[in-house]
Amino acid sequence: MGLIIIYEALMYLLVLLFNCAAAQVSDPSVLNCSTPNIVWPGSDVILPCRLQPPLSAESMRVEWTRPDLEPEFIHVYQDGRFLYELQNPHYTYRTSLFVDQLPNGDVSLKLSRVTQSDAGTYRCSLPSVQQEASVQLSVVSEVIGSDQAVQAVVGDDVILPCHMEPPVDVTTLTVEWTTRNGAVVHKFESRKDNTDIQNDTFKGRTSLFHDEMHKGNISLKLINVTLTDAGNYTCFVRKLIQQKKDNVGLFVDSKDKKGRDDDSKASSTVPTGPTNPPALTACHITLIVAAVVILIAGVVAGLVWWTRQRNRRQNQAEAPENIPMM
Numbered sequence: 001m002g003l004i005i006i007y008e009a010l011m012y013l014l015v016l017l018f019n020c021a022a023a024q025v026s027d028p029s030v031l032n033c034s035t036p037n038i039v040w041p042g043s044d045v046i047l048p049c050r051l052q053p054p055l056s057a058e059s060m061r062v063e064w065t066r067p068d069l070e071p072e073f074i075h076v077y078q079d080g081r082f083l084y085e086l087q088n089p090h091y092t093y094r095t096s097l098f099v100d101q102l103p104n105g106d107v108s109l110k111l112s113r114v115t116q117s118d119a120g121t122y123r124c125s126l127p128s129v130q131q132e133a134s135v136q137l138s139v140v141s142e143v144i145g146s147d148q149a150v151q152a153v154v155g156d157d158v159i160l161p162c163h164m165e166p167p168v169d170v171t172t173l174t175v176e177w178t179t180r181n182g183a184v185v186h187k188f189e190s191r192k193d194n195t196d197i198q199n200d201t202f203k204g205r206t207s208l209f210h211d212e213m214h215k216g217n218i219s220l221k222l223i224n225v226t227l228t229d230a231g232n233y234t235c236f237v238r239k240l241i242q243q244k245k246d247n248v249g250l251f252v253d254s255k256d257k258k259g260r261d262d263d264s265k266a267s268s269t270v271p272t273g274p275t276n277p278p279a280l281t282a283c284h285i286t287l288i289v290a291a292v293v294i295l296i297a298g299v300v301a302g303l304v305w306w307t308r309q310r311n312r313r314q315n316q317a318e319a320p321e322n323i324p325m326m
C-alpha cells in the first residue's frame with residue numbers, strides 16, 4: 001500500500017514538473033519600456049527598456065530608431081557590435097547600450113548631451129523575438145514670458161502669460177513665479193502648489209492653470225490686483241541647479257515699480273520605482289506542497305512497512321510454539 005502511495009505521488013509530481021516547464025516555455029519575454037523624466041538640454045538620459053521576464057539579448061539584433069528621421073537608425077547592435085555605419089549623423093558619438101547588461105535583457109539606450117531636437121518618439125525593436133516598444137523623450141524648452149506689460153486697474157483679475165517653447169510637459173518640474181525682489185509669488189513643485197513658502201501678500205490670490213501645464217502653459221492668474229502688485233515678475237522652471245526663466249511686467253494704474261532679480265533655490269523630483277522581490281509562482285508553491293506531501297507519504301509508508309515486518313517477525317517467532325508436534 002505504501003509503495004502505491006509513493007508511486008502515485010511521484011507520478012503527480014512528475015506531471016506538475018512537466019506543467020511548470022511548459023508554463024515557463026509558453027510565457028515569453030515582453031519588451032517593457034518606460035518613459036524617462038523630462039530632460040534638460042546638455043544632460044544625459046537613459047531610455048529604459050528591458051525584456052521581462054529577463055531573457056539575454058546578447059546575441060540579438062537590437063534596433064533603436066526614430067521613425068520620423070531619415071535615416072531612422074539611432075543605434076543598431078548586432079553580432080556583438082554597434083553598426084555605426086547605419087547611424088543617423090545627428091547622433092554620432094552620443095549613443096550607447098549597456099553591453100554588460102544585455103545578458104539580463106536590459107537593452108536601454110543611453111543618449112548623451114541631449115539637444116532640443118532629440119525630443120521625440122524612439123522605438124526599440126528586437127526582431128528575433130518580435131518585440132517592439134516606444135519611448136517618448138521630452139526635452140526642456142525655452143521659457144517665454146511677455147515683452148509687453150500686462151495692464152490692469154486696482155481690483156482686476158489678471159493673467160501673467162508665460163509658456164514653454166516648444167511646448168513641453170512641466171508637471172514633473174518645479175515652476176515658480178517671483179517678484180523682482182525675490183518674493184515668492186507662487187510655487188509649484190512635486191506636482192502640486194506649495195503655498196507654505198508663498199509671500200503673504202499673494203496668499204490666496206494666485207493660481208496656475210494645472211490642466212494647461214502638460215502643454216507647457218505656466219501662466220499665472222493673480223486676482224484682485226493692488227497698486228503694490230505693480231512691477232516685474234519672473235517665471236522659472238527648475239530642476240536641481242538648472243533653470244530657465246523669463247519676465248513679465250505688470251502695470252497697475254501707473255504706479256511704483258521695484259528692485260532686482262534673485263535666483264537661488266533648487267528643487268527636483270526624484271523618480272521612484274517599486275522593486276519587487278522575485279515572486280513565487282503558483283507553480284513553485286504547488287511543487288513545494290507536493291514535495292512535502294510525498295515526504296509525509298514516504299514516512300507513513302515506511303512506518304507501515306516497518307510495523308508489518310515486525311509483526312511478521314513476531315508471528316514467525318511465535319509459529320514454532322503454535323505448531324503442534326507431529
Ligand SMILES: *[C@@H]1O[C@H](CO)[C@@H](O)[C@H](O)[C@H]1NC(C)=O
Pocket residue numbers: 030032033052
Ligand atoms: C513593466 O515594468 C514595470 C515597472 O518596471 C512594471 O510595473 C510592469 O508590470 C512591467 N510590464 C510588463 C508587461 O512586464
Ligand SMILES: *[C@@H]1O[C@H](CO)[C@@H](O)[C@H](O)[C@H]1NC(C)=O
Pocket residue numbers: 179181183184199200201
Ligand atoms: C513679501 O513681499 C513684500 C513686498 O514684495 C516684502 O516687503 C515682504 O518682506 C515679503 N515678505 C516675505 C515673508 O518675504
Ligand SMILES: *[C@@H]1O[C@H](CO)[C@@H](O)[C@H](O)[C@H]1NC(C)=O
Pocket residue numbers: 159161162163209212217218219
Ligand atoms: C494658458 O492658459 C490660459 C488660461 O486657459 C490662457 O488664457 C492662455 O492663453 C494660455 N497660454 C498659452 C500660451 O497657451
Ligand SMILES: *[C@@H]1O[C@H](CO)[C@@H](O)[C@H](O)[C@H]1NC(C)=O
Pocket residue numbers: 155224226
Ligand atoms: C480685494 O482686496 C481688497 C484689499 O486689498 C479687499 O478689501 C477686497 O475685499 C478684496 N476683494 C476681493 C473680491 O477679494
Ligand SMILES: *[C@@H]1O[C@H](CO)[C@@H](O)[C@H](O)[C@H]1NC(C)=O
Pocket residue numbers: 147180231232247248249257258259
Ligand atoms: C521691467 O522689465 C522691463 C522689460 O521687461 C524693463 O524695461 C523694466 O526696466 C523693468 N523694470 C524694473 C523696475 O526692473
